[in-house]
Amino acid sequence: MASYTDAPDEGRGRRDLSMAAFFFLCSVVVFYLPGGVQERIAAGLRSSVLRPFIVTQELLSRARLRAEDAAELQAQLDSMAARIVSQAPLVADHRRLHELLDLHERAPLSFVPASVIRPGTAGSESMLLLDVGSAAGVSPGDPVIMRDGRVGLVGVIREVRQGTSLGIDWSHPDFRASAMSADGEIYGMVEPRRGIFREEDRLILDGTPFSETLPVGTVVTTSGLGGVYPRGIPIGTVQGLAEAEAGWRKAYWVRPVVETGSVTHVLVLLDDDVTEDLMDLFREEEGS
């Protein structure tokens, strides 16, 4: 530790100083680089020097999944089967109503399961690194939901590579989702609010009409407006009134369904069908 080696001679000292100034300047430049260039640098490091560590977490994640209690999985399967059976009459009614009203069947959502890799480094707190990428059909803007236990919105995909993708969870400052009360009566916009400690981070449902009141415990889901998140994904439950602007709007605290720290396995909802439908429409219009 002491390294109290001989003091550098004058020439070496000057060279040292210039080199230090150069790297300080480089660090300032890196800080102010355009987002796209920064992302290319980050992606390059992730796929080279840091790749072995990412692979280690992927392997551990898979091993953890394999070690899950088979009895618990069986119980989940049984309860899911029971739910499907109990909903069979509803499906039949739904189909009959569609026929009566001459409505098109909504395209089913397709999804891919993924394991979440948490970088655990400074500045990566609201990020998700997923082990699926463009090869599995994932594209930027795809919503990420949790499939472990309760179903709820986790976040959204931001960048996609061949075998991996990078997303943000609901605690990221850029996260926004158009939301509504579960009964579809009240609409607003959900965004994160930082707590003093990260554990206190929560969501706020802003922009709801002043004349309407949301009781505590009301479930808030995505509204489907804006086209990023499909309608009906649970986001959280109302905890209480956060702020009210007289005669104009109300904002409510929302306790998220998904605690970001507990997310290990997720589903990425793919928008292939929606994109395909839009492309079909586009082609039809071009043809006519």
Add this chain to the structure above:
Amino acid sequence: MSRRVLLGVLVPGLVILHFLLHLGLGLGRVAPDLLTMALLLAAREVGMGPAGALGFFFGLLEDAFSMLAFGANTLALTLVGILGSRTRDLLVGDSLLFLFLYLAGGKLLRDLLYWVAAGEGVREPFLNAVLVEGTLSAAYVAALGLVLFLPFGGREALR
């Protein structure tokens, strides 16, 4: 401890261990900041230039997962490397207390610089990020630094 052992074994070992704990095992904040410790130890052995270069490279590695404030870690660690190297001209000490204070001070400075660079939209309140968590993690890193030095000859390693 010889310069060769420190730079050739301990510093690369700490860097690999840092990413193994944080990234490989996903321990996050539970794991100590061994990257800063490695940089601070190396900075006492090399000149300002190489220490700045090392800090720059370590910062880039840390920033590879930062969508919130890319470059903040790079800036913070480059400065810590340069200032750490500068301390050998200003402060001379071979006691365990000096090592503890040097590592704790360096880590606290790194957290403070990161907090400043990260920007208002991203960072946590100063009280939490620097005073509470920063102080605790600085003490954690410094205490671990002392423990790590024992196998390398303890107090003698400082000479």
